[in-house]
């Protein structure tokens with residue numbers, strides 16, 4: 001698998017995959033399904049300092065297999081980002097997202113030099129919980145009514161992984177990290 005930033009040119013393939021993945025995504029994830037929604041969505045990633053929209057692609061064909069966003073990036077003493085992710089139905093369940101998450105962890109901790117990534121997951125979302133566990137995320141807590149998903153404020157488990165937990169110890173600190 002390879003990882004690359006989403007662009008406005010991905011519109012048609014992305015929308016087609018979202019439409020084919022309604023059953024897989026419901027009720028956990030809502031992604032843009034019209035050109036207008038897609039262009040607004042991609043605009044979220046215009047400032048890579050605060051959010052990165054990434055696509056997990058099949059290396060041989062370039063086909064999009066999933067998306068993983070690093071959102072709500074906060075620097076300073078936090079150095080943290082929040083993950084959002086979804087597979088697409090035609091290629092789901094083959095380990096592609098697992099490999100993609102592995103690539104994103106390396107990118108976030110080595111290139112972006114973040115200290116921490118969070119994943120907020122609804123307690124009933126078994127597939128997502130398995131993915132987080134498999135990559136060494138630790139359950140830190142539980143927040144009632146944390147996110148507005150599928151028409152209501154949903155409770156979420158709070159999962160996170162730090163660069164230390166992921167074994168990334170040789171990267172110099174990000175310049176925005178205070179010395180003391």
Ligand SMILES: CC(C)(COP(=O)(O)OP(=O)(O)OC[C@H]1O[C@@H](n2cnc3c(N)ncnc32)[C@H](O)[C@@H]1OP(=O)(O)O)[C@@H](O)C(=O)NCCC(=O)NCCS
Nearest residue numbers: 025028029085086087092093094095096097098127128130
């Ligand atoms: C959560 C989600 C992204 C997982 O995607 P996925 O395509 O099933 O992920 P993967 O294929 O990498 O892993 C799933 C299974 O493939 C299996 N698999 C098959 N071949 C594999 C391989 N070569 N390597 C690793 N795993 C492999 C894994 O064992 C895994 O099984 P398990 O989950 O029963 O342990 C997907 O279910 C999804 O999009 N859900 C809806 C959106 C969502 O919930 N997003 C998260 C909100 S918090």
